Amino acid sequence: MIPTFQITIFGVVQGVGFRPFIYNLALNYDLKGYVSNTESGVIIIAQNKKEIIADFYKEVKKKHPKNAQISNIKISEILIEEEYHDFIIKPTDKNISINSQLTADFAICKNCKEEVLDPENNRYYYPFISCTSCGPRYAIAHKFPFERENTSLKEFEMCENCLEEYHNPKDIRFHSQTNSCTDCGVKILLTDNSGAVISGTNREIFEALSEKLNNGKIVAVKNTSGYLLLCDATNPEAVQELRNRKKRLTKPFAVLFTDLDQIDNFLFCNKTEKKAISSVQAPIVILPLKNQANLAVQQIAPSLNSIGAMLPNSGILHLISNLFQKPLVATSGNFNGSTICTDQDEVMETLRFVADFYLHHNLDIQHSQDDSVIKFSRKHKQKIILRRARGFAPNLDLSFSAPKADHLLCLGADLKNTITIAPNEQIYTSEYIGDLSNYDTYNRFDKKISRYQDFFGFIPETIIYDSHPDYENAKKIIDFTTQNNTVKAFKIQHHEAHFAAILSEKKLWKKSKILGVIWDGMGFGNETEIWGGEFFAYSINKPIERLGHLEYFKWILGDQMSKNPKIAAVSISRNHKYFQQYCDKNEIKIYSKYIKDSSIRTSSVGRLIDAAAFTLGFKSPILFEGEAGMYLENLAQKAYNSSNVKLKDYLQNEKITNTIPTKKLLLNLVKAVKSNTNLEIAALNFHYTLVKCVEKIAFFSKSKEIAFSGGVFQNAVLIDLIKDHLQTKYKLHFHKMLSPNDENISFGQLNHYLHFKK
Structure with missing residues (x-):
């Protein structure tokens, strides 16, 4: 009997060209048997001598496809009577329940970029060119395993040429589930705002689109994960018009560049950032400005010294960018604050007063996604995820797992x-x-939850949610408990969820004396307290303890406080005369009454930052979440970049053990301004003072390690300062897999539940 071995490979191994790789490698080793997708990954049944199988096994581990991520490989000899006479790719069994990582979307590869611009190639100007190394995956998946019949491409039957490639082991599209071409694949359609079609070949359509952009027009383009709005980034009038129409008054736009050389012309981009922006995830990366000539900087990113840069991540954007040859504003195809559009009728209705022209296509998008956004701190190159979406979601680090029986659904935060x-x-x-x-x-x-239920065929047994009594997503608990009264529900405090997220991401649950610094805009503490400047303590086998916080100040005028930094400044200072000069008599009267009568207190670092920004010149209302913080960070970054700034702790003489004296910090910042301290230096010193506060509380708590989470830690200057002054004394932990903002709340809820409720 010929020795038979079963090799099972776990991880991200579907939709990455793994089976074609195994097939060709098996032929090289003269193996008999098959390779197939399973619910857990990929399985190989191989017959040959034990020594040959061992060599094959080593090469699989060493030379697997670059986009694959292997978490584990198991090999065992099995008893089987059947003798195989060849090696095949065996079709996946029907109706299996997926129990593996999913495959995210991959940016267009170098080979496909070249082919799509080759006049002799049958995919010349075919924008949906892809291969086993690139193209949409998660965005078009109805379910997994990743087989063509489980994707939106099921509707497009391969032509003879594509089928020949698909069955040719030497072709880069051998067994590529997304294979298609101009003859058999996805069709594009260019229309004006009224729906009138602008016809032509694919090349003619893209040339017409490029001409419209060159004439200052705004074009809605359906990319592989949803619509984007494009306009000429070198045309100030066009960019401003996009702002006006979208009612996005000051929030920065991202810019699509043709290649790295073009980025280098306008922006500073170090090796770490180039690696990230050129990766298969192809995120937007925030980069400092170098050259403002011929770029509408003030319209793209008002009052900032950095821009979100991206490279073409699909054949569509590659063709547009290659023809246009200038930077393009590329922003989500939605009306300000709404979800990204994916459907032709929807976009024509939603953006009818925004876009002049539309580039549609007939590939159905199952999972719409915004572009992911990341940045790196300038000195220490700490990775900070600002938005985790296309290219990253929904997978996590391969080492994370959960008990199979729980069927958990975590609802996250509202913002x-x-x-x-x-x-x-x-x-x-x-x-x-x-x-x-x-x-x-x-x-x-709501639809995302339903999609995941269909995707995985599961009904939640336990729902975990935020303790805020008025969060919108808590409605889902009623929906599920109405259907099934055995569903259990657990609520978890917002900032404890943040802390659990970083403890889990960095695998700190078995550590002792971890100080958690959880700073954000707001989260429900209790009926009279809004938290946001929290210090937690955690040790193994002990519950999370609230160790300290920012000194409370009154939360007044509800949501207006987070939209007007003057209100935060007045409240923290308790209506100090310095801030009264910016108020009329009626405002002073109203603020005084609310400060006196309000029963709600807050420890929000986010609002303290708003107040500091107001003190240092940000006098306008906040038009998008985090705007005042970005202003303050921008000021501080300019001073941080200078090597001769002498740092000052505005609370140097304060003995801080568990509470940061909020009012004193703000009024000391006021003193600095009144003494004509440079605003940039004052901003840097404000950040430095916060770092020194963390150090004092860490010393008092006798902690050895510090873990940071919450939206405030999207601030790169703050992180660089923390590393400058604390990393020689403490082990520091920052998010790298998840965003520090409320995006990590759902992950934290799950891990808090797993750790404390089980």
Whole structure:
């Protein structure tokens, strides 16, 4: 009997060209048997001598496809009577329940970039060119395993040429599930705002689109994960018009560049950033400005010294960018605050007053996704995820797992919502969904849960949610408990969820004396307290303890406080005369009354930052979440870049053990301004003072390690300063897999539950 071995490979191994790789490698080793997708990954049944199988096994581990991520490989000799006479790719069994990592979308590869611009190639100007190394995966998946019949490409039957490639082991599209071409594949359609079609060949359509952009027009383009709005980034009038139409008054736009050389012309981009922006995830990367000539900087990123840069991640964007040859503003195809559009009728209705022209296609998008956004701190190159979406979601680090029986659904936060599920032995955290106070976004959240239920065939047994009594997503608990009264529900405090997220990401649950620094805008503490400047302590086998916080100040005028930094400044200073000069008599009267009468207190670092920004010149209302913080960071970054700034702790003489004296810090910042301290230096010193506060509380708590989470830690200057002054004394932990903002709440909820409720 010929020795037979079973090799099972776990991880991200579907939709990455793994089976074609195994097939060709098996032929090289003269193996007999088959390779197939399974619910857990890929299985290989191989017959040959034990020594040959061992060599084959080593080469699989060493030379697997670059986009594959292997978490584990198991090999065992099995008893089987059947003797195989060849090696095949065996079709996947029907109706299996997926229990593996999913495959995210991959940016267009170098080979496909060249082919799509080759006039002799049958995919010349075919924007949906892809191969086993690139193209949409998660965006078009109805379910997994990743087989063509489980994707939106099922509707497009391969032509003879594509089938020949598909069956040719020497071709890069051998067994490529997304294979298609101009003859048999996805069709594009260019229309004006009224729906009138602009016809022509694919090349003629892209040339017409490029001409429209060159004439200052705004074009909505359906990319592989949803619509984008494009306009000429070198045309100030066009960019401003896009702002006006989209009612996006100051929030920065991202810019699509043709290649790295073009990025280098306008922006500083180090090796770390180039590697990230050129990766298969192809995120937007925030980069410092170098050269403002011929770029509408003030219209793209008002009052900032950095721009979000991206490279073409699909054949569509590659063709547009290659023809246009200038930077393009590329922003989500939605009306400000709503969800990204994916459907032709929807986009024509939603953006009818925004876009002049539309490039549609007939490939159905199952999972709409915004572009992921990351940045790196300038000095220490600490990775900071600002938005985790296309290219990253919904997978996590391969080492994370969950008990199979739990069937957990975690609803996350209302702002910057994600959901996390554990329908099997894997954990999945969705792409960024958005602000659930928006009707369209809530519907997207609702549909995402339904899609995942269909995807994995699971019904939640346990639902975990935020302790805030008025969060929109808590409605889902009623939906599920109405259907099934055995569903259990657990609520977890917002900032404890943040802390659990970083403890889990960095695998700190078995450590002792971890100090958690959890700073954000707001989270429900109790009926009279809004938290946001928290210090937690955690030690193995002990519950999370709230160790300290920012000194309370009054939360007044509800949501207006987070939209007007003057209100935060007045409240923290308790109506100090310095801030009264910016108020009229009626405002002074109203603020005084609310400060006196309000029963709600807050420890929000986010609002303290708003107040500091107001003190240092940000006098306008906040038009998008985090705007005042970005202003303050921008000021501080300019001073941080200078090597001769002498840092000053504005609370140097304060003995701080568990509470940061909020009012004193703000008024000391006021003193610095009144003494004509340079605003940039004052901003840097404000950040430095916060770092020194963390150091004092860490010393008092006798902690050895510090873990940071919450939206405040999207601030790169703050992180660089923390590393400058604390990393020689403490072991520091920052998010790298997840965003520090509320996107990590759902992941934290799940891990808090797993650790404390089990």
